[in-house]
Amino acid sequence: MTYGTFGSLVFTIVLTGGISHSINLIDGLNGLSMGVSMMISLGLAGLAYSVEDYSILMMCGVVLSSVAGLFIFNFPFGKIFLGDAGAYSMGHVLTWIGILLISRNPEIAPFSVMLFFFWPVMDMLFAIYRRLRTGRRLDQPDRLHFHQLVMRGLEIVFFGKKKRNWSNPLATMIILPMAATPIVTAQFVYQSDKASVVSFGVFLILFVLTYLAGMAWARRWAKVGTRRTSVR
Secondary structure (H helix, E strand, O other): OOHHHHHHHHHHHHHHHHHHHHHHHOOOOOOHHHHHHHHHHHHHHHHHHHOOOHHHHHHHHHHHHHHHHHHHHHOOOOOOOOHHHHHHHHHHHHHHHHHHHHHHOOOOOHHHHHHHOHHHHHHHHHHHHHHHHHOOOOOOOOOOOHHHHHHHHHHHHHHOHHHHHHHHHHHHHHHHHHHHHHHHHHHHHOOOHHHHHHHHHHHHHHHHHHHHHHHHHHHHHHHHHHHHHHHO
């Protein structure tokens, strides 16, 4: 085995493991992980159709229909969940479909496929950054994921903690269009490495700015709520 082959093997293992874990990390709201998984499979199916890879298209259809059957029981009331086993399995299957799509169709820019997984991957990388920055262990959970901030924001402004059955699915509905935007973009830039990298960079900047703005907004509303409580 050459060094190049060994490096490719290690990179593939890290990539598939990382993306599988990222799907598990966003499994914190009703419908979020399944909704993102369905959009990824639908996006990969669209790309497979564009390059006339109908075998991959059929695989995506199987995954999409399977997740859709669970989604109707998971959203909005959360009667069924993926759990760790389901989320990791889903991430593993979707990742390998993406790898197969690239390997079978050299006209596809490899980085364009990363746009399909942008949202879960960025959420995971940002979680790693937060924990390294604060000196916490990487395997120690926190409550600062993007979807958790959105849900708590809805609770602070509109519903309160006692109506999480409303704030939980509504947070999913807010996030899913955001997660869909890079997937839609990938359909237009998949033939260009440069356009794919630039698109990923633009979405990266938007993700970070939106997250930081949400943190600042949450702190501001928390202070306002403290003042109101002290006045009463």
